[in-house]
Amino acid sequence: MQYALQAAPMALTVAQAMTLPGMRMRLLAGRAGLTRVVRWAHVSELADPVPWLRGGELVMAIGLGLPADPAGRHAYVERLSGAGCAGLAFALGEAMTAVPEEVLAAADLHGLPVLEILTPFIAVTEAVARWHADERVRGERRVVAAQEAMARAALLSGTSGILRALAEHTGGESMLLDPQGKPRAATPAGERPWHARAREMAEGAARRSAGVLDDGIEAVQVQSLGFSGPPTGWLAVCTASPLEWHARMLANQAACLLAMELLGVRASRAKAHAQRGALLAAVLDGRLSPRQLGELCPVADPPYEVVVARAAVPVETAAEVLEEVVGDAAEPALVCSRSEHTVFVLPEGPEGGRRRGAELCARLGVPGGGCRAFGLDELPSAVRHAAALAARGDGYAHVDDLETSALLRDAFVPEAAHRFSAAALRPLREYEARHGGDLVDTVRAYLEAGSNLETAARRLGVHRNTLRRRLAVAERVSGRPLTDPGHRLQLWLAVSLGDLVPPGRPAQTS
Template sequence: PVPWLSGGELVMTIGLGLPAEPDGRRAYVERLAAAGCAALAFALHEAMEEVPDDLLDAADACGLPVLEVLTSFISVTEAVARWHADERVRGERRVVAAQEAMARAALAHGTAGILRTLAEHAAGEALLLGPHGEHKHAVPARERPWHARAAEAAAASGGGRSAGVLDDGIEAVQVHSLGFSGAATGWLAVRTASPLDWHVRMLTSHAACLLAIELLGLRVGRSRMHAQRGALLAAVLDGRLPAARLGELCSVAAAPYEVVVARPGVSLEAAVEALEEVTEAGDEETALVCVRPEGTVFVLPEDPGLPGEQAGGRLGEQQAGGRLGGQAGGRLGVRLCARLGVAGGGCRAAGLEEVPAAVRHAAALVARGGGDGYAHVDDMEPQALLRDAFVPEAARRFSTAVLRPLREHEARHGGDLVGTLRAYLEAGDNAETAARRLGVH
């Protein structure tokens, strides 16, 4: 019967046609075992009275169970059919119960609840990826080796909507796109033991729908929130609202800020989606976005890897070995403009009151340049270019020599001339701004 086996079958026979010689019976058993036969069953007292010992020995050697059937073959077949039918019903009931549990979890706990319930009912692990395969949420939370495989499969799709299974015979990883139309808004991956059960496929599809609805609702909510916050930012930029009032009316990240102006043509929805992808968890909610005629304006928390001395630039305070012009690669504006696929300009703002001026500087960079990348004021202005031309050690000696008279004057007469000079330079040589920061006339 080997040509008609696909693996996993119980072969039942009365022994008719069983080879008469031991070598033939041994080869018969070996062929069944190689074909994946689950067990061999004999109905005795028809064509044979007992199972030959050599056949049993061959079965033991192959690890193939041998059974004796004490009832009719049709009774066995009917019992197996009933079991499969009942198992299908039981599976459907499990699916319905799991779907109801996921729906309740979605209402109570959102995305995290859906993933946790899916992993529990699928007896596996679940992973939520962003539209480009970036890690968003996982159950369990710790990093797993299969996460990278799922991310590669999602990224390989090119953003299109699809579903597939990665099965190596030990574990099965199902990767399912999220969204109802257009490009995928994210990816759901589920890892279970191989082979992948049909009810896990159904649960994954149901969870993908719930997650797509959840993400759509979150995205709409975020767009509305940023539209309201953007209206306040526009009022500040137009001079209709004091900058301090903006900080009182909405939650804003702590200063300093990286102000980015992306080339005109970026919608609010695209800006919010890109902002979510490039910022750390929680930072997107404290950023500001506003679509303006000069471009789409972002007010972002400054990258902590760029401290104020380096991001703003002070010739006399350079650290050894630091060439500040290369710091642009660490700025959020670089990743943001790359994600949007447009050119952009950036400028540092030490506080909300400096945001309007920073927007003007960044917008001027966008209008002036014809490239497709991101340019920051600190990297483009002549002072910054001159600063980068100095060797750090030589700049330190220069600073010591130039500042020595001020420090000696302070030592003799008191005062804070060095601190005053620092405030003046950080204010962009603006005496009024420096005086306001120092609290003097």
């Protein structure tokens, strides 16, 4: 990875500190350490100032604390270098007229710059402090410019623009993960070595948190996205170590922009799901044909996995859970919230849909049922079977897990079953078309009630005498009495096959 920290604050090196306005210094030894970073300028005449230092100091002295013996002087320089000091500057003429040769030799050995300083100590301290204050202002201006660039990128390119601008202005790489820690987008594209660490951090993090993993070479930040509730995703950023303050600020800004972007995307998806769900509801209610559903909205190619959750879940919640479970496959899916349950129609994945259906219901915390459909025309039947399973159990059940249902389905060829139903009910349908009436529904209610007139009439909402007249017409039209066991069996199969035999059997190909 090539790091070019465009927004990072510059580092004040010893070489640069020597050229600050008003500074008069000259290098005596330790040229190899001129790139050491000066964090502060500090005066100390202690024989061992190390316990009082934090690293990055340009230590200034007149030499009062220097040990008298050569070994002690060498150890003095070695300790300062090991403590991370930026350099050692002496003002000559007070305690000593020249820097001892042992100090100069140790400075060259350990790469610690030793300077002669001709500027008052307080002026050096003020100059270093002024440089850092000015650089902080310059850094803040660069961060503001970077934040504005990310905001423009969000408006122009959305998620990809935010990730690209973040990577550009931190000199690193960025990645967006879904709520489960799976990558959704990255800059640059493709798998990178640090991605695995970021995924582990996201998967092991709390619901809403931020973390940093710094190995001394790279710093990986992972931050949850969203303003309330479960995270809508995770932002991961990899930059050079150590992690700079500007990278933290820009990551926070990017996280806010991505959270707003994801909220907008989710809102638009929920609206689209609501519109598509209304069309699915019309199909299930018989107000719209499956063919018209395919014409009015884009639907994935079959087969489908139909999942019914036994709870009326708001479309927004259902759409969020759907996206969490199936990811990009949520786009062509259908969601419909009914009075007592919620229907999901998913494109069947390569591993089948039973696992995803079980996960959907588990995340919603409600029982559910599933059934496969090999075409849009099978959706109403698949929903009925899935809803029946959802009403029976406390967990999730699939038609394919029920041996009797699966065997019964495999025993029927769907096209042949449809032809049988159409032929058995044709006389009743033709009479209804010419004279009106509800002969098919009447016969079905009568047979399902076990030939009990009172029960059937109550289910149909008619008087029992009206029911008798309709049954008499049905017998006359069909040419056989309803007391004939064979005739009753044919009619019952014709009106019940859709409920008895679940869909999901592949069409036979010649």
